Amino acid sequence: xxxxxxxxxxxxxxxxxxxxxxxxxxxxxxxxxxxxxxxxxxxxxxxxxxxxxxxxxxxxxxxxxxxxxxxxxxxxxxxxxxxxxxxxxxxxxxxxxxxxxxxxxxxxxxxxxxxxxxxxxxxxxxxxxxxxxxxxxxxxxxxxxxxxxxxxxxxxxxxxxxxxxxxxxxxxxxxxxxxxxxxxxxxxxxxxxxxxxxxxxxxx
Amino acid sequence: xxxxxxxxxxxxxxxxxxxxxxxxxxxxxxxxxxxxxxxxxxxxxxxxxxxxxxxxxxxxxxxxxxxxxxxxxxxxxxxxxxxxxxxxxxxxxxxxxxxxxxxxxxxxxxxxxxxxxxxxxxxxxxxxxxx
Numbered sequence: 001x002x003x004x005x006x007x008x009x010x011x012x013x014x015x016x017x018x019x020x021x022x023x024x025x026x027x028x029x030x031x032x033x034x035x036x037x038x039x040x041x042x043x044x045x046x047x048x049x050x051x052x053x054x055x056x057x058x059x060x061x062x063x064x065x066x067x068x069x070x071x072x073x074x075x076x077x078x079x080x081x082x083x084x085x086x087x088x089x090x091x092x093x094x095x096x097x098x099x100x101x102x103x104x105x106x107x108x109x110x111x112x113x114x115x116x117x118x119x120x121x122x123x124x125x126x127x128x129x130x131x132x133x134x135x136x137x138x139x140x141x142x143x144x145x146x147x148x149x150x151x152x153x154x155x156x157x158x159x160x161x162x163x164x165x166x167x168x169x170x171x172x173x174x175x176x177x178x179x180x181x182x183x184x185x186x187x188x189x190x191x192x193x194x195x196x197x198x199x200x201x202x203x204x
Numbered sequence: 205x206x207x208x209x210x211x212x213x214x215x216x217x218x219x220x221x222x223x224x225x226x227x228x229x230x231x232x233x234x235x236x237x238x239x240x241x242x243x244x245x246x247x248x249x250x251x252x253x254x255x256x257x258x259x260x261x262x263x264x265x266x267x268x269x270x271x272x273x274x275x276x277x278x279x280x281x282x283x284x285x286x287x288x289x290x291x292x293x294x295x296x297x298x299x300x301x302x303x304x305x306x307x308x309x310x311x312x313x314x315x316x317x318x319x320x321x322x323x324x325x326x327x328x329x330x331x332x333x334x335x
Contacts, residue, residue, distance in 0.1 A: 035238060070315075070318060071312055071314040071315040071318055072307075073261075073306055073307045073310065073311075073312060073315060074304060074305070074315050074318065075304075075305040075307065076304065076305040076307050077302065077303065077318070077319065077322065078303050079300065079303075079323070080301045080302075080326075081299060081300045081301070081321055081326040082299070084326050085252050086322070101307050105305045106303065106305065109303035110301075112302070113301050116335070130305075133303075133305070136221055176212075189309070191307075197224075
């Protein structure tokens with residue numbers, strides 16, 4: 001609990017974890033879905049952001065984010081030492097939005113370490129952090145889209161011509177469903193692409 | 205020392221591949237691979253190892269060394285050992301917290317090296333000394 005006495009102003013991750021604990025203490029641990037909702041609201045991340053915008057967001061939370069070529073089996077990496085925190089994501093992410101998924105995954109691992117340090121682990125000994133971080137990343141991506149949807153609907157609602165507006169709603173609906181689908185099946189898409197590449201490589 | 209059969213079995217499992225998948229990718233019968241893994245057959249010809257290496261996504265040389273066709277040269281062995289030892293140090297240092305998002309369970313030497321380099325960057329310590 002030493003962390004609690006050193007103040008939270010220079011440690012946004014700790015502030016976030018303490019806030020989550022205070023809101024969900026009576027029903028601890030929260031589900032990954034609830035944690036993802038809290039996280040997306042805290043980070044203020046949007047479904048479509050440039051790498052620079054993501055870097056800025058992370059920096060505002062005390063984390064240095066970089067995109068670099070990583071070994072082929074590595075999507076991302078996170079580390080912390082003293083007050084330094086860093087996330088590295090592969091520039092070779094094969095699936096669209098894969099880097100966002102990986103970013104959320106790395107964040108989840110960092111958050112769990114803080115939860116453990118302040119005596120509020122969210123996982124039992126039997127549970128795998130890797131699997132939970134994947135689940136969290138999926139829910140977090142879905143949450144980014146869900147939070148933006150009312151704004152998009154309002155924009156489309158302002159379209160004057162009826163058939164343009166209906167087309168807008170239809171497009172939004174299809175796009176939203178496709179986006180949610182991509183959130184759920186991203187790891188499977190990655191495996192499929194990776195297998196296809198390996199097969200092509202073996203053939204050549 | 206680990207025999208070749210156990211080594212390739214461990215490698216295949218770490219990549220999350222079934223015998224059938226290896227058969228498809230490497231064009232080597234799954235029955236034959238199974239016999240190799242169980243130690244019922246000698247390590248296959250280097251040409252077959254080349255196809256297996258591609259399927260397992262490891263350097264051809266790694267399988268040739270494991271099969272006994274090549275000896276690991278001492279410089280490479282030393283470099284590998286240095287990276288493995290440095291990685292172990294990083295993994296067990298309680299002041300350095302780290303996590304990854306990996307494809308499968310296998311942590312390659314290249315990845316270990318990257319993690320050690322990140323450790324060196326954040327802690328300002330030098331573990332690899334020119335490896």
